[in-house]
Amino acid sequence: MAHSKALLVLENFIGGKFVPCSSYIDSYNPSTGDVYCRVPDSGKEEVQAAVKAAKDAFPTWSSKSPLERSQILNKLADLIEYDLEAFAQAESKDQGKTITFARTVDIPRAVYNFRFFASSILHCMTECTEMATVGCMHYTLRAPVGVAGLISPWNLPLYLLTWKIAPAIAYGNTVVAKPSEMTSVTAWMMCKLLEKAGVPHGVVNVVFGTGAKAGEALVCHPDVPLISFTGSTLTAQRITEKSAPHCKRLSLELGGKNPAIIFDDADLSQCIPTTLRSSFANQGEICLCTSRIFVQRGIYSEFLKRFVSEAKKWNTGNPSDPTVDMGALISKEHLEKVRGYVKKAQAEGARVLCGEGVDSLALPTGNQKGYFMLPTVIAEVKDESCCMQEEIFGPVTCVVAFDTEEEVIERANSVKYGLAATVWSSNVGRVHRVARRLQSGLVWTNCWLIRDLNLPFGGMKASGIGREGAKDSYEFFTEVKTITIKH
Ligand code: NAD
Numbered sequence: 001m002a003h004s005k006a007l008l009v010l011e012n013f014i015g016g017k018f019v020p021c022s023s024y025i026d027s028y029n030p031s032t033g034d035v036y037c038r039v040p041d042s043g044k045e046e047v048q049a050a051v052k053a054a055k056d057a058f059p060t061w062s063s064k065s066p067l068e069r070s071q072i073l074n075k076l077a078d079l080i081e082y083d084l085e086a087f088a089q090a091e092s093k094d095q096g097k098t099i100t101f102a103r104t105v106d107i108p109r110a111v112y113n114f115r116f117f118a119s120s121i122l123h124c125m126t127e128c129t130e131m132a133t134v135g136c137m138h139y140t141l142r143a144p145v146g147v148a149g150l151i152s153p154w155n156l157p158l159y160l161l162t163w164k165i166a167p168a169i170a171y172g173n174t175v176v177a178k179p180s181e182m183t184s185v186t187a188w189m190m191c192k193l194l195e196k197a198g199v200p201h202g203v204v205n206v207v208f209g210t211g212a213k214a215g216e217a218l219v220c221h222p223d224v225p226l227i228s229f230t231g232s233t234l235t236a237q238r239i240t241e242k243s244a245p246h247c248k249r250l251s252l253e254l255g256g257k258n259p260a261i262i263f264d265d266a267d268l269s270q271c272i273p274t275t276l277r278s279s280f281a282n283q284g285e286i287c288l289c290t291s292r293i294f295v296q297r298g299i300y301s302e303f304l305k306r307f308v309s310e311a312k313k314w315n316t317g318n319p320s321d322p323t324v325d326m327g328a329l330i331s332k333e334h335l336e337k338v339r340g341y342v343k344k345a346q347a348e349g350a351r352v353l354c355g356e357g358v359d360s361l362a363l364p365t366g367n368q369k370g371y372f373m374l375p376t377v378i379a380e381v382k383d384e385s386c387c388m389q390e391e392i393f394g395p396v397t398c399v400v401a402f403d404t405e406e407e408v409i410e411r412a413n414s415v416k417y418g419l420a421a422t423v424w425s426s427n428v429g430r431v432h433r434v435a436r437r438l439q440s441g442l443v444w445t446n447c448w449l450i451r452d453l454n455l456p457f458g459g460m461k462a463s464g465i466g467r468e469g470a471k472d473s474y475e476f477f478t479e480v481k482t483i484t485i486k487h
Pocket of ligand 1: 151152153154155156160178179180181209210211212214215216219230231232233234235236238239253254255256286287391393419459463464
């Protein structure tokens with residue numbers, strides 16, 4: 001396909017240098033439908049070069065003091081923050097998310113990921129025990145593992161990639177990262193800042209390309225003992241299979257089908273705006289987004305009326321317009337998949353109360369070919385419907401009624417996923433009871449998406465294996481050794 005010179009062309013970042021690739025893939029601007037960028041289509045050869053650079057850099061980097069590494073991470077955070085607006089513009093254009101979301105969530109969090117782990121590594125402790133009766137003392141040592149393979153998805157591109165890079169290098173590993181082929185631009189921009197931040201050549205290598213070629217080459221590389229992956233459950237199954245012969249250490253952050261449980265004593269003035277955000281923020285393309293809303297029967301009609309009326313006020317359109325609430329979905333294929341779920345729900349007899357197929361979407365002239373859809377609310381969906389069981393990962397949420405606490409816990413748990421849940425009630429005892437029994441790695445009560453990075457993040461069941469966070473990332477990205485001294 002012929003391309004004009006105006007296209008942005010990315011290069012791999014290996015051993016501290018930008019390296020062109022022999023073939024490229026097109027990357028689209030989701031809000032216009034135009035190809036605007038070309039991404040290296042890397043394979044085994046490029047991954048091999050990146051792993052070698054990371055391996056060569058490991059002895060020096062891993063022997064630096066935590067303070068030296070901390071200073072470099074802080075400097076990198078400062079440099080990204082200094083360019084925050086350029087990063088936010090790039091993320092919005094590449095992913096379709098609103099500029100407001102990129103400015104207030106994605107890029108600030110990427111900065112904070114580096115600052116957080118820059119601080120966290122200064123406070124690491126190991127264990128020591130004594131067995132006085134046999135004259136022994138035991139203690140543990142933790143050492144970085146080696147070359148970490150980091151694979152991230154398209155929904156929160158720099159946010160999720162730096163959530164892996166920051167702890168990996170903070171604890172002394174070197175990395176080969178592979179961002180999603182659909183959203184590679186901000187990772188490439190970050191590479192331009194590494195040298196200035198003082199990150200030695202080879203400590204962070206970024207190889208761009210598809211999962212099937214570049215991702216799989218990384219997963220199968222014998223010199224990469226650890227893979228941190230965020231993405232779909234299906235891909236995680238493949239990664240698990242491919243890495244099994246090498247017995248790799250895996251951290252898997254996967255999909256969700258997250259319930260919101262709203263009891264009749266909930267404060268709806270807080271619950272409705274937050275549940276709108278938890279359903280539709282970032283076009284519903286956050287693994288933590290709510291997609292099943294269980295409302296206690298006494299307030300069901302009132303909730304539905306107010307929720308739908310507020311959803312209709314969401315302004316969908318050009319993501320670079322700061323007044324817009326919802327931008328474009330990531331790709332044409334993904335938009336069709338999400339729309340397909342709404343059609344299936346209708347065919348099963350559910351009622352679409354607003355959004356797709358019900359309301360009309362007026363788009364600016366330049367965005368007519370973009371991948372947009374309106375916030376969509378579906379009611380009267382059966383629990384066994386695919387819309388209540390499968391991850392849709394778009395701006396679609398299902399609302400159903402329930403009667404008792406016991407019933408709603410069982411229904412909320414009746415999916416294969418277990419990532420996040422929200423519980424809305426002013427009864428403290430109930431909130432604790434329900435939170436304890438939900439099969440979910442994260443439970444937010446009377447709020448959503450408030451995170452303390454010190455604490456574990458991750459899902460149960462098909463939503464993942466392992467946790468990341470201060471202590472958990474420390475354990476994942478280091479190898480522990482127990483030493484016994486007899487005196
Ligand atoms: P995906 O699984 O298709 O891709 C994720 C990454 O894996 C991409 O970089 C992709 O190129 C790569 N990949 C694909 N096939 C591969 C293979 N065979 N070997 C190695 N790498 C491969 O996921 P996606 O569509 O990019 O992202 C959406 C999914 O991510 C959703 O399911 C969402 O819930 C999940 N997600 C989870 C979290 C979390 O923290 N739990 C956060 C964000 C997104």
